[in-house]
Amino acid sequence: MIDLTPVANILGRLLVVLGLLMLLPAMLDWALATGNAGAFVQSSLITAGLGVLVALSTGARGTRGLDARTAFLLTLAIWIVLPGFGALPFMLGAPGLSVTDAYFEAVSGLTTTGATVVTELVERPAGMHLWRGMLNWLGGLGIAFVAMIFLPVMRVGGMQFFRTEGFDTLGKVLPRAQDIALSLLGVYAGLTVACLTTYLLIGMQPLDAVVHALASIATGGFSPQDASFGAYRGAGEYAGALFMLLAATPYILYVQMVNGQRRALWGDPQVRSFVIWVMGAVLVVTLWRLQTAGDPLEASFRETLFNMVSVMTGTGFGSGSFSGWGGFALLVTFVMGVIGGCSGSSSAGLSVFRVQVSLAALRSQIGKIASPSRVAPVRYAGRAVDSETLNSVAMFVTFYVLLLGIFSVALTLTGVDQTSALFGAWATLGNIGYSIGPMVARTGTFVDFPDTAKWLMTLAMLMGRLSLLAFFVIFLPRFWRN
Template identity: 40%
Template structure:
């Protein structure tokens, strides 16, 4: 058993050292502003550093290698570790946030969900606000790396459809993985820098521009004010729309665009499908807002585009309380919650490609009913899709809705009403952020929920972020007997 865990704990040690270094950024900012959280960040950095050194020293393997079972363990252990470390500044901070609330906030940050238990954000120290933004930025980068290298290799939820030469964990492929990691980090930094400049040029102060850029590109949704993005004008909202969309597109596409500049990269079937869905949904909601005389044409387009892109990319920003737009709006945003962005992006949700595969599978089944002896293949991006990829995507979808039902029932048992229970479960599993209703809606907060509900939602956020199967496989006896 130790042989199974040894390289996993070693990598967790490296991640702990990385988090210690990241904690020094808000520590420095806190020292500069002489705010009350500086000591908490310094203590947290020290704990993370000591834990990292211990794990590396105690579990350093003679020959480093990771098999499929260890990758499952690493995926789960690393995200759990980052969540605990992320909670430390909140626990040791001046306000002494309770352990459950601190872990909930940290899990929400590292999974780029954006649900929060904090209020009065505009009065909080800048160091704490920066840390919340950094958690989401780190989580977004981790999501991309996991989606393009680990999950395709593990055949999770149809992800093998996007397997590249770097989605291979054999020794000969490690140099390619290192090159991929550097390229992803470079692209991530470039888009984040562009977002910072876009916000700053259009009127945000530098701190707000940096904080919001970190949570926009990571499609996280943590803001520096309880009003989220509602305090900013149309120009900033449109900048946010642009960079939320960029965050929801496959980052491998941007790498190809840098190495081989060509507009052909935008012909990707998943990208075209995603952008078409966004355009159609925005048009529908814009016409609805104009028809209901809620906004004028331009403001209707701005509010519809911003809030739809925020939900479909699973960012979770809000410019207004869209639940006040009527019953159609409630149903509309509830179903949009499930869609998500593209595979290999920072966004959560079920991902567009699974809807596309399911639709093509449905069409094939209809054709087979008419022509039972016919042979009909499913092609995606010009390549024939193997049946095991279809089966994996269908299994993921079935598991997703089973977990959604179970989580909803558990939340209802804690005393929550049906709307709060089902939208809370949905927003956690899809990593969107706000739910619907008076409690956890766009104008609400997760603080009133019971500790039990917060732990359930924290686990659901991790499940959704790790594509469900990566965690569920650990609960099977065959995994531990393997």
């Protein structure tokens, strides 16, 4: 049987950290006299107190390292348990959400989905906005850590392909995890500071700049404004698009650049394809808008750039009347959202890497049909892709498309219209966060969805963030055997 003590010990320590972090929005609300500080203090005491009890009860036994199976369990526990405590301030204070809505909001924050059930944002206390931004930022950092350390070990969805001589944690108790985590933290914090500084320089209000910076680098999408980035047209949209693009590229490449490999970023085939595909989608949709609506060129390009980048990176910020651009624009947007950003970043979706491998496998298969005697191995970045990686990618892509259909149908069975159900499944399974459809038209949020639908979308957010297969593996009996 699996020893759960290390998992419980680490989870307890994380709860302590989460509880202490709740004091930051508490201090902000106290300083601004919003009357909401007490809710954060209560939530902090509950979260940190329970965390201390769990950490102390596991004691020295919990300091042992993790193997692949306990890494699975810890990853799953983090994204299921922590949102439950992160939801406490939403229930005990503003906006006074129900258990369903509060957990939905917290899961959306930590999975960096950006879907929300909170309306009238501009009237909410500053501490609540800061907490939503912090949930995004903490989730993005955690996702980067999991994506670059745990998923290659777990051999999920082809991620084992990214193991290198200097970045291989398999077979030991994550020997370089601390070094890798510190490097990722440095990159993540540096990008956040640069983003915050830029937002302040272009004229954002301090609170908006902080929350938008936290959410942009996490590709999270929570905003203090009901109009999202529509409140900062022009320079705000260009700056937001830039930092969302930077945040959706593999963080390990930034570490390599800091260590002297200046061409690491653009030299990566995944990054090049990501940028080319984004700009191609922006160009096509801009031309479509010019042809069908006759909008001004610069405004059309700017809005299209911002919204397409937001969708493909899975951020979820919005600007302008996006849903009214026409069916073709929505189709392109849907496809870009399914593809998602780069593997090894905080973006979700299929990921550019998996789509590239799938396309390479398709080309190879077509070549074999044309020339049966031809030997044409599937290659990525000049390396032959082994059969295990190909099988993992094929399974992931197939499972993703299947789940997208299952969740869409399931949402319609709860009373959601077909368009809202399809885009609701798309937004949550892909951690995209965009609200499209008749059922979200009134508020631009998911607040009008039935509670059953919200729990289904919560499950979709967790599955999308946990790379699908990692979510189901613990239900296999052999997983629990020695």
